[in-house]
Amino acid sequence: MRDRFRHHHHEAELNITAFLNLMVILIPFLLITAAFSRFSIIELYLPPTSEERLQAIKELQLEVVIRKQSLEVADREGGLIRRIDNTAEGYDLKALNELLVQIKVRFQDKRNIFILSEPETNYETMVQVMDAVRMTENTDTGSLIQYELFPEISLGDAPPPVTTQTQDEGNTS
Numbered sequence: 185m186r187d188r189f190r191h192h193h194h195e196a197e198l199n200i201t202a203f204l205n206l207m208v209i210l211i212p213f214l215l216i217t218a219a220f221s222r223f224s225i226i227e228l229y230l231p232p233t234s235e236e237r238l239q240a241i242k243e244l245q246l247e248v249v250i251r252k253q254s255l256e257v258a259d260r261e262g263g264l265i266r267r268i269d270n271t272a273e274g275y276d277l278k279a280l281n282e283l284l285v286q287i288k289v290r291f292q293d294k295r296n297i298f299i300l301s302e303p304e305t306n307y308e309t310m311v312q313v314m315d316a317v318r319m320t321e322n323t324d325t326g327s328l329i330q331y332e333l334f335p336e337i338s339l340g341d342a343p344p345p346v347t348t349q350t351q352d353e354g355n356t357s
Contacts, residue, residue, distance in 0.1 A: 244262075245298070250275075250301040253269065281333075299339055
């Protein structure tokens with residue numbers, strides 16, 4: 185009886201035809217979709233260390249502060265250059281870009297800028313401001329020409345806004 189049981193016990197065959205069919209379809213699909221995805225990398229630079237900061241005090245330290253109601257362009261040492269209030273559509277990135285073009289004409293060797301944002305600033309706004317700060321486009325000649333403005337971007341947290349209430353409170357105490 186034991187011999188009979190052993191003869192009827194056969195090893196099952198592994199049928200991988202369905203799996204191979206799936207792989208034949210899946211692998212080309214993944215390769216095709218991977219070829220069309222494109223990534224853009226923006227290099228960010230860390231703020232200077234304290235030794236570098238002491239040497240750089242005399243030069244322009246340009247920063248753009250993203251506030252809820254406006255964009256503030258300032259020199260870290262010299263103070264506010266211009267406040268660009270929001271339009272009905274949102275941040276006025278065109279005005280920011282035009283102002284930075286004017287600054288770049290005066291400081292042609294300057295390459296770095298600080299972008300400081302409030303905690304509730306969304307990612308899309310950050311990317312749009314970074315694009316406006318990095319380069320500008322000129323179509324005066326009939327063709328699109330891009331010029332580099334401030335490609336070395338450092339990110340940070342915006343300082344709290346200075347309001348008239350906090351200034352008045354500081355004077356009374």
